[in-house]
Amino acid sequence: MLFLLIILLITLTSFSAPVLSDDSSTISKLKSPFETLSRLISKESTTSPPPSPMLSPIKLPFPDWLKQFTGLTEWPDLNPPYIPLDFINFNLIADVPIHDQAQCDNPQTRLSSSCSFDCFNCVEADDIYTCSKLVQTFDDGPSQHTKKLISNIKTKTTLFTLGVNIIRYPEIYRECVDQGHLMGSHTWSHKFLPSLSNQEIIAQIEWSIWAMNATSNHLPKWFRPPYGGIDNRVRSILRQFGMQAVLWDFDTFDWKMLDTKSIRNEEDIYKDVKQFKTTSGKGIILEHDAIARTVDVGIEINKNILDEQLTISQCVGGLNYIKIFN
Numbered sequence: 001m002l003f004l005l006i007i008l009l010i011t012l013t014s015f016s017a018p019v020l021s022d023d024s025s026t027i028s029k030l031k032s033p034f035e036t037l038s039r040l041i042s043k044e045s046t047t048s049p050p051p052s053p054m055l056s057p058i059k060l061p062f063p064d065w066l067k068q069f070t071g072l073t074e075w076p077d078l079n080p081p082y083i084p085l086d087f088i089n090f091n092l093i094a095d096v097p098i099h100d101q102a103q104c105d106n107p108q109t110r111l112s113s114s115c116s117f118d119c120f121n122c123v124e125a126d127d128i129y130t131c132s133k134l135v136q137t138f139d140d141g142p143s144q145h146t147k148k149l150i151s152n153i154k155t156k157t158t159l160f161t162l163g164v165n166i167i168r169y170p171e172i173y174r175e176c177v178d179q180g181h182l183m184g185s186h187t188w189s190h191k192f193l194p195s196l197s198n199q200e201i202i203a204q205i206e207w208s209i210w211a212m213n214a215t216s217n218h219l220p221k222w223f224r225p226p227y228g229g230i231d232n233r234v235r236s237i238l239r240q241f242g243m244q245a246v247l248w249d250f251d252t253f254d255w256k257m258l259d260t261k262s263i264r265n266e267e268d269i270y271k272d273v274k275q276f277k278t279t280s281g282k283g284i285i286l287e288h289d290a291i292a293r294t295v296d297v298g299i300e301i302n303k304n305i306l307d308e309q310l311t312i313s314q315c316v317g318g319l320n321y322i323k324i325f326n
């Protein structure tokens with residue numbers, strides 16, 4: 001029974017619309033035990049950690065401009081050092097308390113002024129959380145499986161990439177760019193940002209941008225927070241980079257196919273996507289391209305379930321990148 005209840009709650013939360021922070025009903029929603037419980041379950045389920053990239057060799061040279069700027073000589077590990085940036089004003093960083101994943105009980109975290117997406121589905125006006133068409137997005141790459149994905153989908157898509165993977169698969173990243181796919185940032189090493197210090201959040205973003213710039217000479221506009229972990233402190237840092245958060249309407253929970261305790265399989269995902277297509281017909285779908293099985297699912301959805309798609313920049317009529325260097 002409990003198991004059925006959990007499945008029901010996960011299903012409900014994956015279809016629920018985000019709560020706007022200026023929505024006067026936000027606080028009452030936060031006080032609902034159902035809402036709290038369902039979000040707690042959803043949070044723990046929202047995007048798994050990606051496979052560890054650290055076993056693969058780094059292929060991207062550490063560029064001279066980054067040596068000069070950072071004083072370092074090689075790409076960092078999973079905990080990148082904070083490098084001060086003159087355009088970051090710490091006085092503009094919102095005073096929202098640090099919280100760990102699934103720890104949402106702090107009264108300040110519950111305030112609508114904190115606007116936590118991971119805790120309460122709260123979104124701000126500059127978050128992108130839906131699209132006029134039903135579109136796929138892929139997180140956690142690039143990986144050795146990304147090439148199969150882009151070789152088999154018939155539409156341009158959006159890929160939210162990890163810096164630690166970009167430096168290991170720069171040629172695959174460049175192939176995605178060459179084929180016209182839109183590249184966004186998914187941080188340097190997939191940390192849950194609301195649990196980090198301001199300096200650590202900046203490090204996660206700056207090193208991710210530098211990996212993208214060193215690979216394809218561009219600065220990203222679109223950012224997907226790992227685990228949906230974003231609140232107004234993280235947003236106030238992200239905005240100083242000129243970037244915007246991209247969330248989602250529909251989570252495929254595709255990574256659960258790899259979880260031996262889960263009974264979710266390909267057919268479950270196809271059934272859920274078809275149902276969402278029927279009931280909603282539009283929105284952003286969350287998928288992953290770091291695992292062979294999730295890539296195969298992405299290809300099947302692209303070929304046989306969804307027709308016309310858009311990239312995130314097309315969804316909002318916005319820029320592909322903040323800047324492209326020649």
Ligand SMILES: [Zn+2]
Nearest residue numbers: 047139140226
């Ligand atoms: Zn991720």
